[in-house]
Amino acid sequence: IFQPPEEDRREGRAGIPDDSWISFSSQEIALAAKSEASMNVTVAIPPGQEWAGRDWEIWLGVAAESSEMLVVKFYVRLLVSTRAAAEAKPNPGLVVGIAAAAVFLGYGAYYYLRRKTKSG
Incomplete structure (x- = not known):
C-alpha cells in the first residue's frame, strides 16, 4: 500500500x-x-x-x-x-399510521369504558 x-x-x-x-x-x-x-x-x-x-x-x-x-x-x-450522507426524511406513511392507530385506540377505549359504565 x-x-x-x-x-x-x-x-x-x-x-x-x-x-x-x-x-x-x-x-x-x-x-x-x-x-x-x-x-x-x-x-x-x-x-x-x-x-x-x-x-x-x-x-x-x-x-x-x-x-x-x-x-x-x-x-x-x-x-x-462513498455516497453522500442520507438525510433523515419524515415518513408520511408512518406518521399517518401512528395517528390512525391513536384515534382507533382512543375510540376503542372510549367505547369500552362507556359500555362498561352503562352495564355496571
Missing part, C-alpha cells in the same frame, strides 16, 4: 485516512511466466457520517521477488468513493 503524494493523485482525491481499511486475500501470489492470478482487495470503511461523500485514492504496489539488479514495481491506482 502506497499513499501517493498530492501532486500525483487525481484531482479532487485525498489520500485514504487509514491504511488498515484495506486488506488482501493474500499478501503475495506466485506466478509462472505467461500466467495470471487474481486476489481480492477489501476496503472496509468504518461507519460514520464523517466518511460520507468522500473520494480517496491509494496505490497498491506489485513487484517481482527477484535477486536481480533491476526490479520493476507496478502500482495499481485504487479509487474509493
